[in-house]
Amino acid sequence: MSQYTAVTDADLAEMLSAIGVSSVQELFDRQIPADVRLSRPLDLPAGLPEQEVYAHLRELAANNVSAEDEITFLGAGMYDHYVPAVIDMLLGRSEFLTPYTPYQPEVSQGNLQAMFEYQTAISELTGLPVSNASVYEGPSAVASAGYLARLANGKPKFVVSRGLHPHSRETLQTYAHGFGAEIVEVPLKDGVTDPDAWAAAIDGETGAVFFQQPNFLGAVEDAAALASAAKDAAGGDSVVVVGQYDPIPLGILKPPGECGVDVCVGEGQTLGNRLDFGGPSFGFFAATEAYLRRMPGRIAGETVDADGRRGFVLTLQTREQHIRREKATSNICTAQALNALAGVVYLTWLGKQGLVDLGELLLQRTHYAREQLAGVAGVSALHDQPVVREFAVTLDVGGVDGVASVIRRCQDAGVNPGYALGRDYDELGTGLLVALTEQRSKADIDQLVAVLGAAVAAERSAAGVTA
């Protein structure tokens, strides 16, 4: 018996007698052949009482430098937004935390209605008519959009902007190698997808095109131009235009549904989910009506009960693996219901005006931070495109190692200045990606400017770079 089981000696005697066996081991001996039974205890440490597990996990937590311990400008796909207290309270409720997927709708109305509300919020945000109830997270959502395109038009080529998150590009590549599609990358020019290379790469064999908004370097792309160029170059509407969007700037950015985007996906972490070292968060997946029956994952729909009262169910399930099996639109089963709930609660908490206010605030602060940093000796803006929450600079410190060293110097001074682009872009080895959230005030930005300025100066002096 452990702290989570309840079979006393008296229970055990009665239970074995009811079953008609003499021991628990007999249940295993009679069903598992001897040659595959484990005849020794598992080689794991002994169990610990709750307070000791707590202490151990606390010790591990203390060996991490979290966003609580430094002023962080790290982004690159996940962002340190404030998570309101109502989310902790609601997600901690047993009724939301502990049920399974709503297979019995009569006792899952809370969950199903929350999915319906979430779908409404994502539809509003993206300007696309249909949303599913969540997929795993951002990059695999991009790859799932690729699978949708593969099933929809069967064409073997995907054209991908290098402004798409490196993890999305890698994940798409992993999936596409399985289901059979070739990937052609289009370079960036002046910080955005090179329009000429984009149009030149797309042809009649192109099944889907992928870009990110804002792109990985923080630049706002001309999404409408990318979408229409794709349709023109592909010679028709069958090419699926996929945009990976950051939902926060959608308070002020033109929605993908108004730009000709067919499938909008993205990382939902910024909507009320913690950083959690990368997950769990959720991926959102919205599309035009044309792709409704090819969407992956759960979708909640409205209906009525036997007494004519409004209710909600999982619907269009003939797309899904448990019904369609090898012909399903995706293999996804468990998704991210709790994280998507955080998403709709967060959007409700922000509200109609709040999302706009947040977007405008980030726009102003991001602009300010870029201006200030560009004024630092040895630092220059990597591009001049509009930026709304993140931007890229170049550090004149002699290369990738110099950037790494500058980041370390800044972190030693309590500021995490951002993400070194050289990890993913050979051509941007001296790049640094700097992200803002509403938690980074002007005072924090000013501190970044001072600390980064000092670090760059120190690095240049150590490396003998002359101003």
Add this chain to the structure above:
Amino acid sequence: MTTFNDNRLHADPGIDGHHPHHDVPISSEGATPMQRDRATTIFEKGAAGRRAFVAPKLDVPEADGGELLPAALRRAAPARLPEVSEPELVRHYVKLSRRNFDLDTGFYPLGSCTMKHNPRLHERVAAMAGHSRLHPLQSPERSQGALELMYNLERALGEVSGLPHVSLQPSAGSHGELAGVLLTRAFHEDRGQTRTKVLTPDTAHGTNPATVTMAGFEVVKVGTNPDGGVDLDDLRAKADEDVACLMLTNPNTLGVFDPNITEIAKIVHDVGATLYYDGANLNAIMGKARPGDMGFDIVHFNLHKSFTQPHGGGGPGSGPIAVSDRMKPYLMNPRIVRRDDGSFDLDDHGYEKSIGRLRGFQGNYGCFVRSYAYICSLGAEGLTDASETAVLNANYLLAKLREHGVADRLPLAFGELCMHEFVLSGAPMKKDLGIKTLDLAKRLLDHGYHPPTVYFPLLVDEALLVEPTETETRETLDGFAEAIAKILTEAGEDPQIAQNAPYTTPVRRLDEAAAAKKPVLRQPL
């Protein structure tokens, strides 16, 4: 009319807080307050101008917003999100939550889902800022605690599965399956082989065949023998040089541990294919048997099942995989490594022939924290106790159902004993009493129980897949067996009661056909 032993049913009414039978309504006359409370979405509440969020003040010199972001790139009208105050928000979602059935409130024997207790310690430790506010791109030197936790979890999962090389990256079981089949593809390609087919038993979870197609293979079904295991003759006939992999669950979805597993592994390996273990049913065998020892090459874990990550109404999950030596070079990058000085690092190129990434960052770390805490709490002995008790509880529940005479109407589909779950067939019940498995399930709701999995596995007519888990008490199992018996007795008297059930739930039986016919998938505004 029925042969059920009714004497026991009234012996101890109200066990464990469940309704004694005579209190369970048999009609819907007089709706409950919750039923009368018509569902209204958050988009139908509130009023223009209300808000819960107060934006930080603009503290930088204001620039012309139109210049920073030209009108052509801007949204013309705000997204029509709700406009509510914080109290309205809280009341709405708390009331909504009350329209859910949940594991903390009642028994949830959903087969193949392992609805075991979720210790609240896990929520507490996962919420610590050092874990929850750790950025995934924090440098390895400054995320040593997280990397150590992941390293330790990998080792523990390797030991439980008997397969030493672990990647925590996949986001759920189905994602782990995709990883496994893509690994298989890479394995064969590396040997210059093009194999086109993957075998799955007809009892498989739907995710298996769906995964096979996604990974670019053709599904070939393998039959089931009269004992509920793989039909060896059929397997031999279909296992050829075109076969890349056999995906198997063991114990399988029928609750049967396949006694021929060593022979199955030999057949598969002899044609050069890999053997994949769907870990959905791992809760039956922890500390008792290991997939690696059975000859499996790849296994996925469902941390949200065997390792008690709360299911959240449909996620998050987490689906790490463990593999044998020969599959190791193809695992997903980045790889967590331990340096000679004892420090930990993330290596982007740790596996030389990696299939690549399957998602962003390092996986669902928040789930790792919880499952790691669980393993720390239970240790080797506790994990073994979990599986032993899960199997004991399942067999006890089966015995109690037999005691009540339920077996005549709901016979065990295969075998005499079971592992951690069992499949009953409702076919005789449907024939003799006129109620379907669906009716039984809906009537169970009125008794305060979440029904078992219904109509899966597909192989069994009117299937009912029951998995009680190890964390339920004997009293709860007794109460559930009595409720089933009572529903069958009641159906013998009046099948309409079950046919029209439920009566007490927030809504009654819902029209799923109408929902699919004319989909309404968002609130019209």
